Amino acid sequence: MALLNLGIVAHVDAGKTSLTERLLFEAGAIAQPGSVNAGTTRTDSMELERQRGITIRAAVTSISLGDLTVNLLDTPGHPDFIAEVERSLAVLDAAVLVVSSVEGVQPQTVVIWRALRRIGVPTVLFLNKVDRAGANVARTLAQVQQRLTAHPVILTTVTGQGGHDARVRAVELDADPVVEAVADVDDAVLARWSAGEPVRPRQVRRAIRDAVRRDALTPVTCGSAVTGAGVPELRRILARVLPRYEDLGGPLAGTVFAVDRDGHGRRAWIRLWSGRLQVRDRVRFTDAAQPETVTQIAVSEPGGVLVRPAVSAGQIAAVRGLSARIGQHVGDPPRRHAYHFPPATRQALVEPVDPAQRLALFAGLSELADEDPLFDLRLDEHQEQAAIRLHGDVQKEVVAALLADRYGVQVRFSGTLTACIERVTGAGAAEDRIRERNNPYLAGVGLRIEAAPVGQGIRFHPGIEPGRLPPAFIAATEQGVRAALRQGRHGWPVTDCTVTMTASQYAPRQSRPHQKFDKSISSVAADFRNLAPVVIAAALRLAGTRVCQPVERFDLNVPQHTLDRVTALLGRLGAVVDDTSLAGGYTELSGTVPSSRVPQVVAALPDLTGGEAVLTTGFDHYAPVTGEEPPMLHRRGPDPADREVWFRAVPR
Numbered sequence: 001m002a003l004l005n006l007g008i009v010a011h012v013d014a015g016k017t018s019l020t021e022r023l024l025f026e027a028g029a030i031a032q033p034g035s036v037n038a039g040t041t042r043t044d045s046m047e048l049e050r051q052r053g054i055t056i057r058a059a060v061t062s063i064s065l066g067d068l069t070v071n072l073l074d075t076p077g078h079p080d081f082i083a084e085v086e087r088s089l090a091v092l093d094a095a096v097l098v099v100s101s102v103e104g105v106q107p108q109t110v111v112i113w114r115a116l117r118r119i120g121v122p123t124v125l126f127l128n129k130v131d132r133a134g135a136n137v138a139r140t141l142a143q144v145q146q147r148l149t150a151h152p153v154i155l156t157t158v159t160g161q162g163g164h165d166a167r168v169r170a171v172e173l174d175a176d177p178v179v180e181a182v183a184d185v186d187d188a189v190l191a192r193w194s195a196g197e198p199v200r201p202r203q204v205r206r207a208i209r210d211a212v213r214r215d216a217l218t219p220v221t222c223g224s225a226v227t228g229a230g231v232p233e234l235r236r237i238l239a240r241v242l243p244r245y246e247d248l249g250g251p252l253a254g255t256v257f258a259v260d261r262d263g264h265g266r267r268a269w270i271r272l273w274s275g276r277l278q279v280r281d282r283v284r285f286t287d288a289a290q291p292e293t294v295t296q297i298a299v300s301e302p303g304g305v306l307v308r309p310a311v312s313a314g315q316i317a318a319v320r321g322l323s324a325r326i327g328q329h330v331g332d333p334p335r336r337h338a339y340h341f342p343p344a345t346r347q348a349l350v351e352p353v354d355p356a357q358r359l360a361l362f363a364g365l366s367e368l369a370d371e372d373p374l375f376d377l378r379l380d381e382h383q384e385q386a387a388i389r390l391h392g393d394v395q396k397e398v399v400a401a402l403l404a405d406r407y408g409v410q411v412r413f414s415g416t417l418t419a420c421i422e423r424v425t426g427a428g429a430a431e432d433r434i435r436e437r438n439n440p441y442l443a444g445v446g447l448r449i450e451a452a453p454v455g456q457g458i459r460f461h462p463g464i465e466p467g468r469l470p471p472a473f474i475a476a477t478e479q480g481v482r483a484a485l486r487q488g489r490h491g492w493p494v495t496d497c498t499v500t501m502t503a504s505q506y507a508p509r510q511s512r513p514h515q516k517f518d519k520s521i522s523s524v525a526a527d528f529r530n531l532a533p534v535v536i537a538a539a540l541r542l543a544g545t546r547v548c549q550p551v552e553r554f555d556l557n558v559p560q561h562t563l564d565r566v567t568a569l570l571g572r573l574g575a576v577v578d579d580t581s582l583a584g585g586y587t588e589l590s591g592t593v594p595s596s597r598v599p600q601v602v603a604a605l606p607d608l609t610g611g612e613a614v615l616t617t618g619f620d621h622y623a624p625v626t627g628e629e630p631p632m633l634h635r636r637g638p639d640p641a642d643r644e645v646w647f648r649a650v651p652r
Ligand SMILES: Nc1nc2c(ncn2[C@@H]2O[C@H](COP(=O)(O)OP(=O)(O)OP(=O)(O)O)[C@@H](O)[C@H]2O)c(=O)[nH]1
Pocket: 010, 011, 012, 013, 014, 015, 016, 017, 018, 019, 036, 037, 053, 054, 055, 056, 075, 076, 077, 078, 128, 129, 130, 131, 132, 223, 224, 225, 226, 227
């Protein structure tokens, strides 16, 4: 059975969900195409998605296309949910990038295009909404060539665009413009073409298929997800031009790309790269301590997500029984280096409106964080507060609505602020030994922390310890270190450092016959987990940290006569302009600006430019906060840097 795992991706509102629905309809999977506006599509199945008409979670459906089964992954387009797209990209064989031919190429179109190129996912462009007033396929194509790809091959034409009866027709593959575009990237076609010999459609199709696979050429088609114009042509391209999944054999390998819950509990959505997974198999995912047993498998097939005894290479299945989290693998998947979109740069505290609902709130938040790891929930040890990192206000509203719908908890947000990080600047070491300096735990730990290159994250080395200390105690020490580093000296998460264990002591478990295990004289994992924060906090004080704030890259287009006022504003807000260019009475400025200042730029621009400014921004990097007191984040829970307070708050 031939398979294709196909992502439908785009800027918000370009028509991904509508196109998915249309593809389902044309394949005979549904009797009527549903509508986003009426809340009746298959893939926008969450209550909130239906109410709002936007996609929040990626959803899988399947269709048959001749001998081919296509799994369609409908993804969200709103930038607040970019993390969801990132996870989907990691498991695709190919993608359809939808561009509205009314709005043209939009900021998120460019962001997703770049991600697809970086991962190497063969892509078809679908210029949608040709039936809508204002549609302009030629203008959109020009933008595609300017902003996305220098090597498109245009495979359809449109007549009557901008009206309900717009028609789309396929271009003959031996037509001059097609052959010319293909000759650009295929030597054999070029040779025949320049010698004036005829090039057959079959040869052109084969050349297109090869070039798409090499990522040298992008097929472009147009149509309407609503009227269905151009969709048969798109189907033909999906079936004939895109590279299908190839089973190269090999042992079991799979990637978890989504987690959700239905009436029967938690499901991990897995794409299998090779091998076969059966019910009752015991599998072990990355970082899992124990293998776990698969209790149910439901495979995405043209008939729905159906319970099956097994899932095979290339397929997508919802699997129960595993606690595996998003991004974890079993075996050795081929494309391990997923593309990472910028992290969330804002942070807010969540509280229940009714204080009695605190526990319900925390239970709900933990479940949501399990389904969306970038949600980055930080629960206080005493569960008095929860801080979440957010991409934007829409995500905030969605979190509030999900908590209300699913868990019946009304919440409010407070203290939205820019989420900083702390980078380690030097090196420091500390050690605590059993029964010394008031250490209440039956554990001794020595740790060294040192600065690491930007982007490394936190690396933990057991150092000289393996063999001397039971692995469970090493793991507990690492857990304690990582928990403590979530709040640095200024309250922000500490990153880009290497932590090495330099010493350890423990009281071995009693092993005399008939002697019961006695916690009062034997070390337990909690001893290490609770001591490690104290030691790492002391080491961190010596090493020092620097607070770094997120900085965004911006592109700004303003009328030329407003340039002086705009540059003065940018300068005042700490922006650095590194490029300006002129085009037809407008100036295009680009540069960087601290994320914390972006709202002020956005607020001031309309007045300064008579509403004519076009601004796009996106996270670029973290830079040290200079020239002012670094912002502090209020600490949650006891501070391990204050040993006595910690020992009292976290008794053995
Ligand atoms: N006229 C016309 N309207 C369309 C077409 N495709 C989508 N729309 C409308 O555009 C709006 C957005 O469509 P969706 O399918 O939800 O777009 P989406 O890309 O899935 O949106 P998000 O998932 O929220 O990013 C809806 O009102 C659709 O009815 C089209 O081809 N023609």
